[in-house]
Amino acid sequence: MTSRPTPPTAAQLARVQTPMPRAWPLLACSLVLLAALLAGSVPVAFSIATVFLFAGPHNWFEARYMLGRLPARTGKLRTYFVTSLLGILMLIAAFVAMPWLMRMTETIPDSAHWILVGWNAALVLWVGLLMTLRARQNPRRDWSGMLPVGLMLLAGIAIRPDLFSMALIYAHPLMALWLLDREMIRSRPNWRPTYHRLLALVPLMLLALGVWLWNAPDLPGDDSLTLAIRTHAGGEIFAGISTHLLVAWHTFLEMVHYGVWLVAIPAIGLRSKPWELATIPAARHSPNLRRWIAGLLLVGVLIALTLWACFLVDYGTTRQIYFTIALVHVLAEVPFLLRSL
Template sequence: MAGIACLLAGWFPVGVSIVAVFLFAGPHNWIEARYLMTRMPPKWGPLRRFFLTGIGGVIGLTASFASISWVGQWANWSPTTYLIAVASWNTALVVWVLTLVHWRSQQNPRRDWNWTVPVGLFLITLTWIWPLTWDLGLVYLHPLLALWFLDRELRTHRAEWRSAYRSCLLMVPVLLGILWWQLYDSPSLPGNDLLTSRIAAHAGAELLSGISSRLLVATHVFLEVLHYGVWVAMIPLVSLESAAWRIQDVPLAKRSPRWKWGLSMFLVIGAMLVLVLWAGFFLDYPLTRDIYFTVAMLHVLAEIPFLLRLL
């Protein structure tokens, strides 16, 4: 799968990006939400502080992330004001992660993660020096988190597959190397239409103007397709022990009938939003894509507390 994704991303970066986001952006978020439900215990007990910090951070950081984009355009912020806002948001993100790491390290099995504090302070320094570059790093690193989730799930549910999976992971940097070797001196993407420009900008073409936009888009598309493949195909195959719509098997649903009903409605509304997203892509793909990648910060952040719980 990785080889095919790399080949298609290199040959048709814009086309693959359009098709992949259209087909899988909504469904992979729904599947991820269903998966995360199964990883939250029915009663939080000593984990209450950890989960409340996680949920509060996800909501607050997502809202502020969207506000920076939308309010900045509405208020016509100066470049300096925008950079300060971005650096402040990045700082809040690092502080939130450090807080979660601290609470997680206090849970059994206890771990000595004090080394994360100087690392976090170093990252905060970097974000004030290069705020936009730091943000771009999130764009490229986030798809790789899915590979980490899959590794942890294989350890629990399919230990006999884990060795082969880790061997396959070695192909990812190899394929990236081939992609970069083939495209490092390629001309930038042709066309100045809005959609191509937005796809290139999301991949960092405006910030990394000295690098071919074709290479940047192809790299991002390759990683994104891997991300979608893991969530849409591999995670359900490995870890979902029942049909996705069987909400009664979710631990949280066992708390009370109200919780079961609430989680059911959450999934129903989520499925409806997937349909709305597809309709939006049909009606105005560039606008819907911009809105999606702004709001999608919610699922990017939501992965962090659950990944820490798996460590």
């Protein structure tokens, strides 16, 4: 006999039907416009400031949100979550080892190219495996049409793995917007039409930055930090585009990403105050797990504070280390996004 789903409570119904506050669209527009203006005017300074202020806190809120969405028991989803975790760990280990491996094989022609091809191809295959597992779960999905897309991606990676890597850097901030949309389906469905109209601001601001800065001279400065920021935005790959524009584009998208995780998703997706554990299924399931989760979140706070201190001591080195470690949260977003589809 099949058990019926638990009907929503009055509080849950009220939450779903709550209209969007009138000031929110205006506030969102103002923040997006301000982010674009700062990214275009002072891209390097804005990049330094946003990473310093928001990198650690946004990772903490992202971890808190994901804990609230994990089931207390994996059950039939065990294979999916184990595959997700193993894939993340192996891809991180391979990513960290890549510079060493490139140095060890630098005498072999095109070795760096094929090492990068291998990592990017492994990422695509891992995502494809997760999509296959997700398609077999309820609600079932037919994603067979994505197979040709995956094969074309693998072919493109073999030719220009550096372009695929840059595509990931620019696409990652947009994943937060997609996750926010999926969260609205769950908890604020009547907000989605307004949200979708607000989304038009992102391509409009990218276009405006392009018109404004297309003929701008490259960013000055030969210090290691400025060089790293330019390289991270694709300055060495997109040689025909002003580095001023590239850094402005990338910094603007990163600021949108931080805004979603620090403001929008906590306001919509967290059903309690961030430090309250009652809405985390695993914490409700077991007192021991509750203590472990509380400890994990506390460690996250300490890491964010340590990150700020390290930024003050040596910003350049800390930024480089952070963006290597931050790949964990980039990869972790993939299985959560697929589960929400």
